[in-house]
Amino acid sequence: MRIDILCLFPEMFVSPFSHSIVKRAEERGLVQVVAHNIRDYTHDRHGTADDYPYGGGAGMVLKPEPVFEAAEHIGQLTGVDNIPVVLLTPQGRPFTQRIAAGLSEYANLMLICGHYEGIDERVAENLATDEISIGDYVLTGGELAAMVVVDSVVRLIPGVLGSDESVTDDSHADGLLEYPQYTRPERYRGWDVPPILLSGNHGEIAAWRRRQSLLRTAARRPDLLEKATLTDKERAWISDNS
Numbered sequence: 001m002r003i004d005i006l007c008l009f010p011e012m013f014v015s016p017f018s019h020s021i022v023k024r025a026e027e028r029g030l031v032q033v034v035a036h037n038i039r040d041y042t043h044d045r046h047g048t049a050d051d052y053p054y055g056g057g058a059g060m061v062l063k064p065e066p067v068f069e070a071a072e073h074i075g076q077l078t079g080v081d082n083i084p085v086v087l088l089t090p091q092g093r094p095f096t097q098r099i100a101a102g103l104s105e106y107a108n109l110m111l112i113c114g115h116y117e118g119i120d121e122r123v124a125e126n127l128a129t130d131e132i133s134i135g136d137y138v139l140t141g142g143e144l145a146a147m148v149v150v151d152s153v154v155r156l157i158p159g160v161l162g163s164d165e166s167v168t169d170d171s172h173a174d175g176l177l178e179y180p181q182y183t184r185p186e187r188y189r190g191w192d193v194p195p196i197l198l199s200g201n202h203g204e205i206a207a208w209r210r211r212q213s214l215l216r217t218a219a220r221r222p223d224l225l226e227k228a229t230l231t232d233k234e235r236a237w238i239s240d241n242s
């Protein structure tokens, strides 16, 4: 997969992508991530990427021309069209594991990071195929949101994860929160690892973990519980225990 990122601060991607799983995926030839500077596609000598909002108001708006021209230039470089062009914006649909899985199926992906107070709506209307938000909080720009999307998509590409980092056991993979994990020492500052985990009884351990997942999902993320696939018995059990 090739991922092209259009942004105003491409340097922001250097360190994260040279330490994470993305680095390993690139080394294995499974993915190529290229961050482009939208400012390189401006025409005036000051490299003006933003301008005042029509209708007035505070802040600046990212101009459409350099964004369209960057996307078109990169599209020609990669020789592909009909690829997902994702605009990272607080107005987008909430990002989920399902969306990440969908994006991981493509050979190419383009991400557009807005900055300033916003981006000209014609980018959303006529260039982006999708608008995504990573959550309801204010960021300085779309770069951090793009990093989140890249990380979650890249780790779903076949061959990126090692065999002991399987995808299916992760939180959210089955719609429930993960059960609590422990490692050595068995007792730390008087706090003991749940004895069941030391019992060697794999059936009991699996059942305990399942119950823990159900209980903490009910307590912390009841919204997830509604969509998760549970047996009638499990739903009744949760009602009895919370």
Ligand code: J9Q
Pocket (backbone or CB within 6 Å): 088, 089, 090, 113, 114, 115, 132, 133, 134, 135, 136, 137, 138, 139, 140, 141, 142, 143, 145
């Ligand atoms: C571009 N806050 O926030 C949440 N997901 C994306 C964003 C975002 C932001 C500012 C600029 C994206």
